[in-house]
Amino acid sequence: MSDNHRISALVGPASFVLAAGLAVVTAIFGAFTIEKRSTEDIRFSLQSDGIDWVEVSANGLQVFLDGTAPDEATRFRAETRASAIIDADRVINRLEVAAIETAAPPRFSLDMLRNGDGIQLIGLIPGPAGDEAFAVAEAIADIAGSAEVVNMVETADIAAPDTWDAALAFGLRALEALPRSKVTVLADRVEVEAVGETREQRAEFIARLQQDQPAGVEIVLDISAPRPVITPFTLRFVRNDGGARFETCTADTAEARDRIVAAGRAAGATGAVPCTIGLGVPSPSWGEAVATSLAALVELGEGSVTLSDADVTLIAAQGTSQDLFDTVVGELDAALPDVFSLQAVLPEPETEESAGPVRFSATFSEDEGARLRGRLPEGRIGDSVQAFATATFGADRLNMATRQVGDLPQGWSVRVMAGLTALAELEDGTLTVEPDLLRLAGRTGDDEMISRLTRQLSEDLGPGANFQMDVSYDETLDPVASQPTPEQCEARIREIQDETKITFDPGSTEINTTAGEVLDQIAEVLPDCLHVRMEIGGHTDAQGGETMNLNLSQARANAVLNGLLARGVLVSNLTAQGYGESQPIADNDTEEGREQNRRIDFRLLASAEVADGAADADDQPRTRGGVPSQGAIADWPFDVQPRPRPEAPDAN
Secondary structure (H helix, E strand, O other): OOHHHHHHHHHHHHHHHHHHHHHHHHHHHHHHHHHHHHHHHHHHHHHHOOOOOOEEEEEOOEEEEEEEEOOHHHHHHHHHHHHHHOOHHHEEEEEEEOOOOOOOOOOOEEEEEEEOOEEEEEEEEEOOOOHHHHHHHHHHHHHHOOOEEEEEEEEEOOOOOOOHHHHHHHHHHHHHHOOOEEEEEEOOEEEEEEEOOOHHHHHHHHHHHOOOOOOOOEEEEEEEOOOOEOOOOEEEEEEEOOEEEEEEOEEOOHHHHHHHHHHHHHOOEOOOOOOEEOEOOOOOOHHHHHHHHHHHHHHHOOEEEEEEOOEEEEEEOOOOOHHHHHHHHHHHHHHOOOOOEEEEEOOOOOOOOOOOOOOEEEEEEOOOEEEEEEEEEOHHHHHHHHHHHHHHHOHHHEEEEEEEEOOOOOOHHHHHHHHHHHHOOOOEEEEEEEOOEEEEEEEEOOOOHHHHHHHHHHHHHOOOOOEEEEEEEOHHHOOOOOOOOHHHHHHHHHHHHHHOOOEOOOOOOOOOHHHHHHHHHHHHHHHHHOOOOEEEEEOOOOOOOHHHHHHHHHHHHHHHHHHHHHOOOOOOOEEEEEOOOOOOOOOOOOHHHHHHHOEEEEEEOOOOOOOOOOOOOOOOOEEEOOEEEOEOOOOOOOOOOOOOOOOOOOOO
């Protein structure tokens, strides 16, 4: 074969190979271009939608999406965006979804309702299934006694919040203390709603719950007294040179109270206006009648208005114009709601005859008794008034220098006895009875006394009576408000023992002379602290056996308790506890140190402490850790699961 023929034979295949190579290169370049454009278009589209966490890559015609989506909806949106740019078959979705965070723990709460029918529980509390609910039910059973307990508490096996145990312990303490109450326990808050039978009981509840409140837990107390039955339903308002004021204020509803207080402020009253909401109103229009009467008094300028049940008495100031008086009285009489009747008084101008010495006066104080001066009716009526005064104040506390005369104003003896009855209720005061006026002034330690005296005088003197009251509340005389705090009680006893401690001779439980003098001082403090729960702690030195010392310390604590009892101190708020040698305050290697360790300490009982045993009666001894103990304090289930004191020695 010639060379030309051979070359021709090779050119054909070579051209085919070359064309094939060019086609491959062109295909590779085209695929690369498509990959680049697809990834860029998809990436731009995703970023424009705020999806910047997706990594876009390509391999040939396939486009891969990689990354972790925050949720399933966002993952789907990214895939949809990519599929809108290129064929969905070319999109390889390798996106993952972030793991869902652990759900937040539930909001634990426990509602406890206690009344005469029993105790109801409902809520969700933390703890292993059944365990915590059983512990709560056990504590509630101790509180309920034989009363019925309805338990609808559920548990969640989740770790309790840090303050849950403290909040629950306080809630149980509140439920124990309050016979009629609703207690809501949250992790960081305890809400207590309760009703006291009396004003004193309400103050006692508040004082008790204000002790040992747990740190980090908000305590909300709403302690109220039930609505009193008020007879007669009375309100009295006065305007004179001293200003405008309510001397007593009652209302049948909160709405009526608000209306009355607003009318009083419009009439010139300032400051806080205590207005008792009670039962016993003669008409649902009480608030309207009061507001209308106060507006009439404002028109008169000065005077007083008294409402007693359905009777309205308007007394103008002496010197008020007759025309003004007639106009105001006529308008008020027409404006008062049905049922209410009006009596209006315009005092006569003072003359030389009316300004004569027709007067009765009395002074009284708790320290000096009563002193009576002035005029009384002749005969049996005057004798009756004197006998009434003797019975009211006591013969040994009465200094009477009165004179019986005739021709006294009608109703004089009734007014004198009504005034003396009111005067006897005060801590100290003065009473003046004149022909057209009764004046009572003084001090009281009962913040509700002023209202009670106003109602009493209104009822005793009858409609139309003109009387003035200048009685003030003195908190220092209030036996409840002036009580020392638990911390103050503890500090007073500590001050006494800082000078001389109660110590014992070695091995002795006898109160020696020095210890007896200290007990005398403590016995003077404790009567003011009957509302405070305290512990008498007995301690020994380290000589002798541990069990013997524990018994000895208990006997010493009991000796102090009995010593206080012998000094006439009520010990119902005290408990005696022996600690043996477990809590030294000085070195037991020296005689001086051992003497200091043989001591008695008084301390407040913390609310989280629970006795291992309780007495069946207030004056019966109890046992703690196998050692007899005396006291009358009723232990509360402050801890859901009572724990032994870590500092107490093992009695065995």
